[in-house]
Amino acid sequence: MLADPLSTTFSALADPTRRAILTRLSAGEASVTELAEPFEMSLPAVSKHLKVLERAGLVERGREAQWRPCRLKAKPLGEVAAWVEQYRRFWEQRLDRLDDYLRELKAKEKKKRGRRKKGNEIV
Amino acid sequence: MLADPLSTTFSALADPTRRAILTRLSAGEASVTELAEPFEMSLPAVSKHLKVLERAGLVERGREAQWRPCRLKAKPLGEVAAWVEQYRRFWEQRLDRLDDYLRELKAKEKKKRGRRKKGNEIV
Numbered sequence: 001m002l003a004d005p006l007s008t009t010f011s012a013l014a015d016p017t018r019r020a021i022l023t024r025l026s027a028g029e030a031s032v033t034e035l036a037e038p039f040e041m042s043l044p045a046v047s048k049h050l051k052v053l054e055r056a057g058l059v060e061r062g063r064e065a066q067w068r069p070c071r072l073k074a075k076p077l078g079e080v081a082a083w084v085e086q087y088r089r090f091w092e093q094r095l096d097r098l099d100d101y102l103r104e105l106k107a108k109e110k111k112k113r114g115r116r117k118k119g120n121e122i123v
Numbered sequence: 124m125l126a127d128p129l130s131t132t133f134s135a136l137a138d139p140t141r142r143a144i145l146t147r148l149s150a151g152e153a154s155v156t157e158l159a160e161p162f163e164m165s166l167p168a169v170s171k172h173l174k175v176l177e178r179a180g181l182v183e184r185g186r187e188a189q190w191r192p193c194r195l196k197a198k199p200l201g202e203v204a205a206w207v208e209q210y211r212r213f214w215e216q217r218l219d220r221l222d223d224y225l226r227e228l229k230a231k232e233k234k235k236r237g238r239r240k241k242g243n244e245i246v
Contacts, residue, residue: 014133014134022210074214077207078215090195
């Protein structure tokens with residue numbers, strides 16, 4: 001069964017090495033050898049990861065003879081962003097609630113300190 | 124090997140049924156039976172998907188005796204949004220380029236039409 005494009009993208013992103021490869025490529029194109037360097041991985045292992053990224057349309061290989069540089073293709077990432085965007089109000093609500101809670105906590109703390117100060121003045 | 128949280132989230136999202144479950148839960152909490160209805164799936168199959176979503180912290184089950192409603196937990200989605208955000212300039216660049224191209228195309232089309240009109244006038 002062929003996965004839908006978004007599932008293929010999510011699946012390709014579900015690996016820290018593949019995400020690190022994308023981060024590296026966001027700084028500019030690179031050869032497979034260059035990509036393999038920071039990972040202490042064999043070239044075939046890196047090539048395997050690259051194939052997954054290519055299949056998901058996240059990486060493109062150049063046609064320039066031997067070197068065949070890898071390039072980041074961001075279109076599927078834009079689709080991930082659009083998908084996750086529909087849930088923004090949920091995680092923002094969560095942060096809002098945390099914010100309210102912290103404000104409340106600070107207000108209580110201030111009140112307590114004020115009372116303590118007053119108490120000291122009386123003593 | 125335990126996957127890192129972001130990989131676990133991406134992996135959980137790499138399935139259209141699981142994404143549809145999250146969409147359904149974004150409208151409010153639901154029981155497993157309610158979740159299973161639109162999918163023509165067996166309850167055990169839906170439960171299996173729910174377990175994957177729970178492990179990724181995307182769904183929480185209530186403790187209310189029998190019913191145990193499922194709830195959306197958006198925190199991991201906020202983390203996906205934050206991760207993908209760093210690539211925004213790449214997919215926006217791409218749209219900008221497409222925009223430039225369309226503008227150029229329209230300008231050329233206008234020029235051509237203008238010339239054709241002039242031509243007609245001469246004839």
